[in-house]
Amino acid sequence: MGVDMKQADVFPGSSKLVEGRMPPSSLLVVGPSGIGKTIFSKHFIYNGLTCGEPGIYLSTDESPEKIVGSMRSFGFDTETYTNNGTFRVVDCYSWRIGCKSSSTYCLSNPADLASVSMAIDKARQNLNNTRFALDSITGLMTICNHNLTFFSKFLQIIVAKTRATNSNAVFLVSPEAHDQVFMSYLREIFDGTLEMRMEIKKDESGEEMKRLLRLFSLKGAKHKTHWTPFEITNDGILLRSGKEIRCVMCSRQIEWEPHVEVIDGREYSFDSTECANTYKKLRSMYGPSFE
């Protein structure tokens, strides 16, 4: 019995939102604090690592230990990739505590964007087709000394280098911390914009918060632009399924993004990896008549 995983998403849910193959892109991820941008970017980096694409994670708000720990809590174990040098953290956080950092790429003065740029270049050395996450533009803006034009140039250079290597990158920003002019500038710099928002629904049973995302723009690819509900789960970001699909194993309606596996050349949708594993075991025991 041949079992293959479906090709992994470039960013969480991208296969649901982008038609066909997604071109290498630098994506601006816009959303308020607490919406899930950071876990989105960690999920994006981890997806790449599991597909053999190295990842560089620049953080202004978390130490390397905290990044690794929080990724592990979502099942994104980076230890192997840290050890083989394909996962690298550019640490723009630990300067606050005298650069006591486990990262080789720790900046003593991230207020100087030239040194940030150099640290990113250094982290990219000896790596090909590298994914990059900048978490966050807002964090970097609050500590840097430069004006808007200089900051835009800094981002444009990173985007250009990402394009030159046909790689993917995400840049996170909290719009409430910036004015309209700055946000308009930003949208121009990147290949696409992914927006996140929170919807609060009130009814007699109380308040229900719903997270939504949409791919507002993406150059060079046909994509859906409608708001899609998503959830932060134990496995990272999961998009709700748009149409009614039932799990092959448990027959329940799949509420979230289905777990899809190709078995003997045919695609099967499951509610969870648990259901997929049970199905494969039983199919191995009883043969293809187990449907």
Add this chain to the structure above:
Amino acid sequence: MISGKTLAFHSYKGGTGKTTLIANLAALYAMQGKKVCLLDFDLYAPSLGMYFRKKPTVYLNSLLRGELDQPSGEVDASSLVTDVSSELGLKGKLLLGFSSPNRDDITDIEFQHDQKWQLKAIKRFQSFKNQLFEDNMVDCLFLDTSPGIRYWSINTLAIANMLFLVMKTSDMDIEGTKKMVNDIYDVLTRYGKSKYFIILNKVPEISNSNGRQWDATEIAWAEELQKDIGTQVVGSVPCFCDIQFSKHEFLFAVNHPEHPFSKRVVDLADRISTLL
């Protein structure tokens, strides 16, 4: 999202003490504060109802027959499990699901249905399992299975993540277990992170069985079986006549924690916890 584990207890032959062990372990975990569910999937010879002296109105057989189906594909499980936590004075939760001891129900599951029906029944079981973890937030699901290679013992083992083979040290049990491991366990642990382990039960001729420490005889058995069967022996429980021949079996681990059997159950629970 399923984050808990499903543990199935199985054996080559009947009479290995599988039900006594699983009931005591489940109760012990619940006593320690965990939320545990124990289901009697020994559909051909159920005993958990008698063990806990319960006569439920709804059995797992109804679940398998589709009598609890809902349009969403979920099952109406509200009357299927019985919460015995407060009557046993447990800190956590112990939910029990029983299968029917009635002759008609047993023959119905074994002889009355074709493969298509059986496959639907497995799917209902999987759906119910998912609900237990998602809606009831169960930490651990224990499944008591039928001994040997039978349709519903295979199905129950396939649905679990951790398989425990309870065996005695008799030649017949050892040879039968080895054969069963070759025949089905390799397939059943091929996907996901499923693993199987051995629990030695009713080990005879143990000179010192008062504490948690394994006797030299038990260590020798464990080493030999580990080599012979190729998987870890995760627990060893000596033979205790007062337990084996007590008129009414019950939860020694909860009611008599000082009993040497209970100490071994605690040891086994701790060892299993490290594997979860």
